[in-house]
Amino acid sequence: MVIFMNLKIWYQNDTPLQxxxxxxxxxxxxxxxxxxxxxxxxxxxxxxxxDDETIRQxxxxxxxxxxxxxxxxxxxxxxxxxxxxxxVVPHQLGDIIISHPMAKYQxxxxxxxxxxxLSFLFVHGFLHLLGYDHQNKEDEKVMFDxxxxxxxxxxxxx
Numbered sequence: 001m002v003i004f005m006n007l008k009i010w011y012q013n014d015t016p017l018q019x020x021x022x023x024x025x026x027x028x029x030x031x032x033x034x035x036x037x038x039x040x041x042x043x044x045x046x047x048x049x050x051d052d053e054t055i056r057q058x059x060x061x062x063x064x065x066x067x068x069x070x071x072x073x074x075x076x077x078x079x080x081x082x083x084x085x086x087x088v089v090p091h092q093l094g095d096i097i098i099s100h101p102m103a104k105y106q107x108x109x110x111x112x113x114x115x116x117x118l119s120f121l122f123v124h125g126f127l128h129l130l131g132y133d134h135q136n137k138e139d140e141k142v143m144f145d146x147x148x149x150x151x152x153x154x155x156x157x158x
Contacts, residue, residue, distance in 0.1 A: 005039055007031050008090060010046040015100045019049060025115075026122050032150050033126050042090035045129065047122065048097045055099040070102040071121040073128040096125035112158045119156045123147050 007030050011023035026047055034043060052068035060066040062074070075094040098121045107117035127143055134140035151157070 004041070005031070005034050006042045006090075007034060008042075008044045010044065012046070012048045014048060014050040014054065017100065019100075019118075022049070022118060023047075025119060029119060029123055029150060029154065030126055032153060033123065033130065033146075036146070036150065037130060044090045044092045045126065046095045047125075048095070049100050049118075050097055052099050052101045055097055055102070058097055068099055068102055070106060071096065071098050071125045073097075073125040075129045075131075093126075093129040096122060096129070098122065098125070110158060116151075116156050116158065119154075120147065120151060123150055 007027060009023055009027045009030060011026065013019050013022075026045075030043075030045060055072060056066065056068040058072050059069045062072065063069075073094060073096050076092045098118065100118075103117045103121055104114055107114045110117070124143075124147055127146060132139070132143040132146065134143050
């Protein structure tokens with residue numbers, strides 16, 4: 001069975017840093033996740049790399065936690081009830097916002113490269129957009145196994 005799937009990544013770097021190659025990396029990882037879910041159709045995802053203060057504001061507003069976090073996702077899953085997606089209208093999965101300072105800190109803490117941490121955070125956020133969660137041990141295992149499977153497929157290891 002051939003699956004037709006296309007993904008558009010809307011990438012924004014709100015930091016003063018030159019982060020080259022991430023839009024392409026995120027596109028490859030996102031397509032791999034959609035393929036692993038056997039998703040068909042056109043999809044769009046917005047990804048923003050930002051600072052701790054900006055992500056703190058999102059975290060406070062959305063989750064009531066007045067502190068920075070590493071990644072936060074906003075799924076547009078309620079839109080499906082209003083829009084009839086087809087080959088022309090892309091399915092907008094949602095937004096992923098990643099804190100660059102938190103990613104850099106966590107990469108140092110875990111002893112791996114920043115590229116690995118940013119890739120991990122993107123995959124984690126993307127899985128949330130696909131409906132995965134880690135509210136209990138069983139769901140956490142499923143989600144975390146899927147993260148490692150995709151990262152290992154592209155040799156993005158700790």
